[in-house]
Amino acid sequence: MSATESVRLRATAPGRVNLIGDHTDYMGGLALPMTVPMATVIEGHRVAGRISLRSDSEAEPLEVLLPVMDPARARPPWGRYVAGVANQLGAPLGFDGEVRSTLPAGAGLSSSAALEIAVALVLGASGPPLEIARLCQAAEHIATGVPSGLLDQLAILGSEPGSATLIDFDSLQLESIPVPETFQFWVLDSGQRRQLVGSEYATRRSECEQAAQLIGPLPRADISDLTAISDEVVAARARHVISECGRVREFASTLRSGDIRSAGRLMNLSHQSLRDDFEVSTPALERCVEVLLAVPGVHGARLTGAGFGGCVVALAERRVELNGWRVEPSGSARLEIL
């Protein structure tokens, strides 16, 4: 074993919850996610010629030979994310180790992006967060075939502890905004694993692109521009993106001023827009939001991420106790030498 191979490494990549600004990233809009304390951890050492990983949540271990030529065919299925990253990185050294995760899979908290980023870090990815985020996004596209945006990867790589991150997907600028002490965010699992997310996500994205062909970049368009779109469905998708970008801007101001009531109201409006104009909610998510909003001291609740199942994020006063995860912004993914 060489000196490089004997060094033990640990990569920790948190999940993310998007507080507001969903289905805006791939249109060059705005979003405001924060990382959560639940994370995926990979620990082990570099080895030549292969990646071998055992997982605490997957029955089958993974063995990938390097270089990876066809990552989409890796088995078992979770290996596609790992192989996708190795393929994109073209790393000369592989890795032998264990994966453990406190992130529920398929719940909309970016467990796949956390895995990709942890793999990229243990394989030696370096450089600015945007570069690693793009590499992991490409791996995600290979693994799932879903044309997802950069939200998950940028949130996980570009966040500071204690702050949410305002991301402008046009300029690709990130701004940390401290979460006020009076705000408490909660994440609640609807119990419904995401369904139909692949094909429906791609359809939504292409409807938004059709709208942009007619009225230009949606984040810079105005609601009055929608009269130029005759297809009602396409117009509704565009209305969501245009109005959601406005809400993200306003929500950022409420975080800065500590106005919990206005912040909650914006989250509720965002949820309604995702339900009515973007049509990505489900009966399970609706029930979850309804139950939460009936609790005194809860100011806002919305589905978070792609929708079609997964989690709801709620904003409550500190004194409130809910049956879910109380989440504080945990900061970015990191690599440690043990």
Ligand code: GLA
């Ligand atoms: C998924 C995608 C992101 C983003 C969200 C919706 O999480 O991976 O790129 O589009 O859905 O906001």
